[in-house]
Amino acid sequence: MLTGTGITAGYRNPVITDVSLTVHPGQTIGLAGPSGSGKSTLARVLALLHKPFAGSVTIDGETVTRFRFGATQRTRIGVLFQQPRLSVDPRFTLRRVIAEPLKGNQERVTELADLVMLTDDLLDRRPHEVSDGQLQRACLARALALRPRYLICDEMTTMLDASSTAALVGVIRAYQAETDAGVLAISHDDRLLTRWADETVRLSAPLRR
């Protein structure tokens, strides 16, 4: 179970205050809310990338004490970022993007590439030579590389068309069915969340300061 309890987090000022959220294994939780409401900040806290001002994050009963580099529970969580083009090293080919967390296990790279339907030709291209949809598929393969227990999808479909969105959601659902992973799906798209998520949590508009 991935749990955030009483999370207050932000950058200089708090963006979210006293927010609690739980993702059970096998469950898909949708997270919606207007721009600036703190969806991505909450996602970063739950992905152990951002230390909250207050509150705690628990993963399968273990309370997280260190964030970013020091997190010992790091590989139990996979993240899919909003902008695929910014979330890959521009020097890497898609093959290296997928292989990065695997530290060179080529067999697993091929397996993941098949899973997200990336051909050999695409795997040898660099990010600027493929479409956003193809790049996001490589990012999904990378996120699933270490078989995370929980997957956080931070507006992963924003840059994609309907068919790419459907393909990615299909892959995530299949992974969930196979591994009983929990998914936190963040999106502005209410129709997508209605069809995809078991339950949707809404963050309210940001406080005026």
Place this chain on the structure above:
Amino acid sequence: MTDLTWRPVPRSRLTAAGPPRSPRWRLLPSATVLAIVALTVLVVPLVVDLNQQYVDLAIANQPPSAAHLFGTDELGRDVLLRCVYALRVSLTVGIVAAVISAVVGTAVGALAGSIGGWFDRILMRLVDAVASVPHLLLGIVIVAILRPSLTAVIISIALTHWLTSARIVRSEVLSLRARPFIDAAIVGGASRTRVLTRHLLPNVAPQVLLATTLMVPHAVWHETALSFLGLGLPPHAASVGNMINDAQRSLLIGGWWMSLAPGLLLIITTLAVSGVSGVWRDRLNPKRRTELTW
């Protein structure tokens, strides 16, 4: 209502908007000059059995001729032969000093940028403190402490020129570490060292390489300045700075060739290094990598 008329695009504009020239054509002149200079300074002293220190007062102050292409100096030494030895010394100083300053600057900038916090603040104040002293003055002090020699000149240039690399690397690392692909690497279990070596340093490498190549001519000029002030190499040793320094006296008696030859060689070498570094910078841009076919 505006009257819109279709007109064909003039052929000259079509040509101008065509594909850019192959980088090979941009590289060729600079690379050729650099290759000739490198071959000359490396091979000539090994092959040609001539003493660049050979003094013959009978042929002193001779203008360029078939026997002495760049003329002779006030002691009758062949200016062309001394130029070869001078460039050898100056390029050694330039390359070694540039590499040392790039290594020191990259290490300081990468550590400051990737660790951040108080460590970054302390290192950057150190950089500001060193930068607040004019670097030529600081270089003179270092050479004065170490006594003028080739090693002293290299150390003095390297220790006063790492600041630029450090600032470039730090600002690039600060910008890069806030990008989602660094977060993605962390999520994938990468350690701080792995992020630094696999993502941050390779991504700042083009800027560092460019700064280093541009540093080579700068270091040569610096060696020239130190030698010109009498703080570089010993007066009898040929370096571009020493030659120009010696030649200034001869200018008063009309010996223009003595300063023209080393000065011209310095400018040509500087332009060639700049040309090659410009093409290199483009080559290292990953977005252009597959568009280049050489």
